[in-house]
Amino acid sequence: VLAGTGLAIANSLADAERDAASLTATIATALGHGRAIRLGALLDAAAGGIATITAIMLAGPNLGTVIACAGAAMLAVGVALGFRGQLQRAWEVQAVGYGILAAGWAAAFAAAGLL
Numbered sequence: 001v002l003a004g005t006g007l008a009i010a011n012s013l014a015d016a017e018r019d020a021a022s023l024t025a026t027i028a029t030a031l032g033h034g035r036a037i038r039l040g041a042l043l044d045a046a047a048g049g050i051a052t053i054t055a056i057m058l059a060g061p062n063l064g065t066v067i068a069c070a071g072a073a074m075l076a077v078g079v080a081l082g083f084r085g086q087l088q089r090a091w092e093v094q095a096v097g098y099g100i101l102a103a104g105w106a107a108a109f110a111a112a113g114l115l
Contacts, residue, residue, distance in 0.1 A: 002043050002046050002047035002050070003043070003044070003047035003048075003051075003098055005043050006040050006041075006042075006043030006044040006046075006047055006094070007044075007091065007094055007095060007098060008027065009027055009028065009036055009037075009039060009040035009043065010040050010044075010078070010082060010087075010090055010091035010094050011091045012026045012027045012028035012029075012036065013028045013033070013036055013037060013040065013082065013087045013090075013091070014087040014088045014090070014091050015028070016028040016029055016033060016036070016087075037082055037083065040079075040082070041079045041082070041083070044075055044076075044078075044079050044094065045079070047098075048071075048072040048075045048076070048097075048101060049072075051068060051072070051101055051102070051105050052068055052069055052072045052101070052105075054105070055068040055069075055104065055105050055108040055109070056069075058109070058112070058114060059108035059109050059111065059112035059114060060112055062107075062108055062111040062112065063107065063108075063111065064104050064105070064106070064107030064108030064109070064110065064111050065104065065108040066104070067100060067103060067104030067107060067108075068100075068101050068104030068105045068107075068108055069104070070100055070104065071097050071098065071099070071100030071101025071102070071103070071104050071105075072097070072101050073097075074093060074094075074096060074097030074100055074101075075093075075094055075097030075098060075101060076097075077093055077097070078090050078091070078092075078093035078094030078095075078096075078097050079094065081093055082094075
């Protein structure tokens with residue numbers, strides 16, 4: 001839920017100018033740019049942190065954990081791009097980061113015999 005909401009906010013931010021011009025109510029237009037980007041970053045940090053920490057702490061060191069960490073790093077790059085104003089690219093990079101993070105998390109738990 002955290003990851004989906006964070007990604008939805010990032011996607012909404014990419015379209016916020018067009019949505020505001022057409023008077024379309026979205027999470028980004030309702031919260032405003034500053035609050036939306038900070039909330040999205042907070043949700044992304046929470047989701048990415050929880051997934052990465054659980055992979056490290058519960059599954060231990062394995063290739064899946066490394067992949068999960070790489071996905072979390074890509075997620076962080078996406079968040080940074082958003083703060084730099086590259087909103088379209090930001091949500092795309094975040095989506096890819098979440099995909100890599102999820103695959104790595106699942107692989108880590110599978111390799112540890114926990115999944």
